[in-house]
Amino acid sequence: xxxxxxxxxxxxxxxxxxxxxxxxxxxxxxxxxxxxxxxxxxxxxxxxxxxxxxxxxxxxxxxxxxxxxxxxxxxxxxxxxxxxxxxxxxxxxxxxxxxxxxxxxxxxxxxxxxxxxxxxxxxxxxxxxxxxxxxxxxxxxxxxxxxxxxxxxxxxxxxxxxxxxxxxxxxxxxxxxxxxxxxxxxxxxxxxxxxxxxxxxxxxxxxxxxxxxxxxxxxxxxxxxxxxxxxxxxxxxxxxxxxxxxxxxxxxxxxxxxxxxxxxxxxxxxxxxxxxxxxxxxxxxxxxxxxxxxxxxxxxxxxxxxxxxxxxxxxxxxxxxxxxxxxxxxxxxxxxxxxxxxxxxxxxxxxxxxxxxxxxxxxxxxxxxxxxxxxxxxxxxxxxxxxxxxxxx
Amino acid sequence: xxxxxxxxxxxxxxxxxxxxxxxxxxxxxxxxxxxxxxxxxxxxxxxxxxxxxxxxxxxxxxxxxxxxxxxxxxxxxxxxxxxxxxxxxxxxxxxxxxxxxxxxxxxxxxxxxxxxxxxxxxxxxxxxxxxxxxxxxxxxxxxxxxxxxxxxxxxxxxxxxxxxxxxxxxxxxxxxxxxxxxxxxxxxxxxxxxxxxxxxxxxxxxxxxxxxxxxxxxxxxxxxxxxxxxxxxxxxxxxxxxxxxxxxxxxxxxxxxxxxxxxxxxxxxxxxxxxxxxxxxxxxxxxxxxxxxxxxxxxxxxxxxxxxxxxxxxxx
Numbered sequence: 001x002x003x004x005x006x007x008x009x010x011x012x013x014x015x016x017x018x019x020x021x022x023x024x025x026x027x028x029x030x031x032x033x034x035x036x037x038x039x040x041x042x043x044x045x046x047x048x049x050x051x052x053x054x055x056x057x058x059x060x061x062x063x064x065x066x067x068x069x070x071x072x073x074x075x076x077x078x079x080x081x082x083x084x085x086x087x088x089x090x091x092x093x094x095x096x097x098x099x100x101x102x103x104x105x106x107x108x109x110x111x112x113x114x115x116x117x118x119x120x121x122x123x124x125x126x127x128x129x130x131x132x133x134x135x136x137x138x139x140x141x142x143x144x145x146x147x148x149x150x151x152x153x154x155x156x157x158x159x160x161x162x163x164x165x166x167x168x169x170x171x172x173x174x175x176x177x178x179x180x181x182x183x184x185x186x187x188x189x190x191x192x193x194x195x196x197x198x199x200x201x202x203x204x205x206x207x208x209x210x211x212x213x214x215x216x217x218x219x220x221x222x223x224x225x226x227x228x229x230x231x232x233x234x235x236x237x238x239x240x241x242x243x244x245x246x247x248x249x250x251x252x253x254x255x256x257x258x259x260x261x262x263x264x265x266x267x268x269x270x271x272x273x274x275x276x277x278x279x280x281x282x283x284x285x286x287x288x289x290x291x292x293x294x295x296x297x298x299x300x301x302x303x304x305x306x307x308x309x310x311x312x313x314x315x316x317x318x319x320x321x322x323x324x325x326x327x328x329x330x331x332x333x334x335x336x337x338x339x340x341x342x343x344x345x346x347x348x349x350x351x352x353x354x355x356x357x358x359x360x361x362x363x364x365x366x367x368x369x370x371x372x373x374x375x376x377x378x379x380x381x382x383x384x385x386x387x388x389x390x391x392x393x
Numbered sequence: 394x395x396x397x398x399x400x401x402x403x404x405x406x407x408x409x410x411x412x413x414x415x416x417x418x419x420x421x422x423x424x425x426x427x428x429x430x431x432x433x434x435x436x437x438x439x440x441x442x443x444x445x446x447x448x449x450x451x452x453x454x455x456x457x458x459x460x461x462x463x464x465x466x467x468x469x470x471x472x473x474x475x476x477x478x479x480x481x482x483x484x485x486x487x488x489x490x491x492x493x494x495x496x497x498x499x500x501x502x503x504x505x506x507x508x509x510x511x512x513x514x515x516x517x518x519x520x521x522x523x524x525x526x527x528x529x530x531x532x533x534x535x536x537x538x539x540x541x542x543x544x545x546x547x548x549x550x551x552x553x554x555x556x557x558x559x560x561x562x563x564x565x566x567x568x569x570x571x572x573x574x575x576x577x578x579x580x581x582x583x584x585x586x587x588x589x590x591x592x593x594x595x596x597x598x599x600x601x602x603x604x605x606x607x608x609x610x611x612x613x614x615x616x617x618x619x620x621x622x623x624x625x626x627x628x629x630x631x632x633x634x635x636x637x638x639x640x641x642x643x644x645x646x647x648x649x650x651x652x653x654x655x656x657x658x659x660x661x662x663x664x665x666x667x668x669x670x671x672x673x674x675x676x677x678x679x680x681x682x683x684x685x686x687x688x689x690x691x692x693x694x695x696x697x698x699x700x701x702x703x704x705x706x707x708x709x
Contacts, residue, residue: 022478025471051474056505060467063460063502067435067471070458073478089461199456201431201484208459209448 001185006178008171011139012078012104012164013038014178015146017048018186019102021076025053025064029083030116031172032106036078058083062090062101069099070207072195074150078104080168084122085110088129094161095130095223097207098197100153101161102146107135107269107320108168109355117356118168120268120321123297124329130223132162132230133298134252135268139176141249142166144241147181147190151237154193157229167320168356170270181245189244227299234296249295253304257283258290263371264312266305266334268294271318271352271359278364289368300333306341314371315345320353327351327379346377357383398580400426409452411444414612416602416619417518418444419576421453421489424516424600427586430455432485433476435469437499438462439491440525441518465490466502469513485590486513492533493523496557507566507595514589514596517559520604528607532557535627536674537667538659540607545662555674560599564633569594572632572641575601577619581630581641588632601628609658621653626679627671637689640682650675 006014012035016024024043026036042048051073053064058079065075079087084105094101109119123133132152136142142164149162166172199207211219235251242248257279258264267275272293282289292308294301309315315338319328326332331349338344350367353359363382370380404425411418417440425432432455436442442459446452460468465488472486488506490499495517503515522540523529530540535556539545543552563571570592572585582600589596603619605612622628626647631640650672654660663671 023471023474025474051478053470053474053509055467055470056501056508059461059464060470060502060505063464063467064471064474067458067460067468068475068478071433071472071475071479071481073475090464093461199433199458201433201456201481203456204451204454206445206448206451206453206457206459208457209451210442210459211448215448 001182002180003177004180005175006139006143006180007034007173007175008136008139008142008166009034009106009173010038011142011178012146012166013042014180015143016076017042018181018183019074019076019147019150019190020192021048021050022073023051023053023065023068023075024077025055025061025075026077027055027058027061027079027083029058029080031108031168032078032080032083032104034172035104058086059090062087062094065101066090066094066097066099069101070097070199072193072198074193075101076103077101078106080106081108081110081122084126088126091126091129091131096219098159098223098226099161100150100159100193102149102153103161103163104146105163105165106168106172107165115355116168118170118270118320118353119355120319123163123165124321124323126163127298127329130160130227131298132160132296134162134164134296135294136164136166136171137269137272137293139171139174139178142171143178143180144245144247144249147186148234148237148241150190152230152234155233155237156196157233158226159196160223160226160230165269167270179247185244189241230299231301231303251304252296253301254293254295255308256291256293258292258308258312260288261290261312262288263314263316263368264290264292264308265364265367265371266292266294266315266317266330268297268318268320268330271320274359274361275318275364278361278368282365282368287368287372289372294330297330297333300337302337305334305337309338309341309343309345313345314348316348316350316367316371318350318352318367322351322354331379348377349379350382351380352382399423399583402426402429404430404454406452406454408446409444410446411440412606412612414603414605414615415444416576416604416615417441417520419615420518420574420600420602423576423579423582424586425453425455427583428485428487428590431483432456432487433458433472435460435465435472435488437465437468437490437494438525439494440520441489441491443525462494463498464502465494465499466504466506466515469515470506470509470511473511473513488513488515490515490517491525492517492519492521493531496532496559500562504566507563507568507597510595512593512595514598516598516600518600518602520602520607521556522604522607524604524607533559537663537671539662540659550667551659551662563597566595567636568597570596570632570634571599573599573601573628573630575619575623575628575630577616578623578630578642585632585641607659609661610656614656618653618656621648621656624648625650625653626675627653629679629682631682631686637693638682638685639689640686647676647679
């Protein structure tokens with residue numbers, strides 16, 4: 001084990017190298033660039049003996065991974081924002097073909113107006129593509145999760161692509177000490193990919209194909225079933241990671257000081273760190289608040305959310321993106337999960353940190369105040385600069 | 394008895410779903426005869442998605458990867474990268490896309506693949522419209538042709554724009570090999586497939602694929618119409634190896650284009666002056682082709698002449 005001072009982006013690159021990826025393909029987009037630059041260095045120096053295909057678009061980047069994966073290779077790509085949106089069509093191809101691609105996504109705002117700040121709209125827009133989505137809170141978590149993602153993606157019970165996301169700049173360009181495991185240790189955790197249902201030259205075979213409704217439904221249902229097996233498989237993968245590396249990140253929905261809490265905030269990514277300090281501060285002054293980190297968004301940890309509802313009276317969900325005409329996408333999911341729960345606490349949707357707006361301690365305190373005040377559940381845009389009506393006024 | 398030059402091996406099976414007289418089916422059959430079983434085909438959305446027959450059957454004796462419409466160039470780059478990473482040797486990586494999937498929606502990925510110098514063969518089978526979706530015009534539809542989106546009612550002349558010059562676009566990328574192929578000339582077709590197979594680097598095959606329902610002609614006449622396409626000069630046969638162009642079929646004089654055009658319902662509305670306009674264009678293109686062939690030959694025969702830039706780069 002070596003400790004290095006790494007940005008979130010370099011944590012992605014080191015993880016891909018440790019995973020011994022065989023084919024990399026990428027197209028540059030801010031703020032993802034240093035991931036693929038570092039990988040280019042690894043390949044050029046011989047530290048990573050991989051094929052690196054530099055393509056003319058993100059669409060092609062994912063297709064290169066998809067085709068290489070179709071022959072059995074372990075593949076990696078990374079993108080952000082508009083680049084992810086351009087990949088959208090191929091995201092469906094990847095899950096439908098059961099290609100165990102792992103992709104790093106730097107969560108960045110979607111234009112217009114152009115904005116490179118942190119925002120989850122890019123990945124939230126890919127909710128229904130069949131990809132597993134895991135959001136990281138720290139650079140250590142980025143590195144560990146990418147390694148776990150390969151085990152999960154290639155697991156015989158799963159065989160689905162995984163995106164491991166990190167907040168733009170708060171992680172992508174912020175350096176932290178990161179424990180980088182020794183390659184031998186990683187090899188024990190992550191053996192080479194065992195190809196399954198791949199193209200074999202010299203055989204009459206077809207991957208993709210086309211069908212009418214007769215078989216189509218069954219193919220889609222198989223993806224659904226594989227997705228449902230993710231929670232169990234991920235728990236086993238994390239357990240093994242902890243056994244070999246001595247570190248865990250607490251599953252898809254880790255909670256913090258939620259016992260006897262009156263109000264619990266659900267957060268994703270880096271906002272979690274800020275909220276954790278506020279919880280400690282408010283607990284010290286005797287207020288019963290807690291925190292739950294939504295680490296895995298797809299598949300959604302419905303059971304864990306219902307378990308939380310068994311004790312919490314009020315739940316606030318902080319989203320760094322918005323579903324126009326509804327509420328925050330994570331708030332929508334939490335609400336949907338609770339509808340099938342015997343206990344249904346009120347869910348308030350907080351929209352914060354949009355487009356890279358800083359989410360301060362003060363703002364999180366205000367969210368807890370709102371929850372504890374007993375105000376009816378609603379959707380709150382936090383910290384707006386422009387007064388209502390001022391845009392066209 | 395004459396020696397048979399077409400391999401007996403069949404890798405396209407009976408029971409495929411092509412229309413009667415389909416030029417694209419013949420193109421695939423001849424292509425696979427030349428390439429052999431260790432071929433991986435990447436096929437985007439096109440007629441061949443359907444011709445290959447639905448799951449769980451296949452009409453092809455090789456490995457096939459389906460891909461998104463616009464992704465063929467990237468797909469074969471990925472297949473080659475995967476094959477290299479996994480140590481898969483002696484395998485032909487082949488993209489097999491229609492004219493819409495190549496000249497229109499797939500042009501960017503094709504350009505990327507050529508620029509990256511991916512070691513693979515890209516085939517455009519050209520039936521000159523979006524035939525699988527029902528005969529809509531593409532960038533490869535010729536001037537004056539009727540399609541469902543270039544109607545000829547109320548005096549409209551059919552497609553008002555010229556056919557996109559895909560060979561010109563591809564040659565600007567300095568491929569290792571590029572050729573036009575016509576299934577009506579099977580020996581020439583097969584020789585080019587085998588030549589492409591044995592060259593390393595990015596290779597491009599432009600195959601004419603006559604389409605009876607789209608072009609409106611009798612499905613028994615595919616071979617005859619295909620021969621007319623070349624012998625009128627509308628679809629000349631040539632190849633470019635490391636920058637040097639050679640015309641592979643020359644007849645004493647070109648037949649009039651009217652013989653080709655009047656045999657198809659899609660050109661039925663053309664007036665004599667329209668046909669003359671096409672004739673003038675075809676003659677000019679043919680002369681240009683012969684001129685380039687002469688220039689390339691004389692350059693090759695002059696030892697002191699510097700090699701053309703494209704040949705030098707293609708050799709790297």
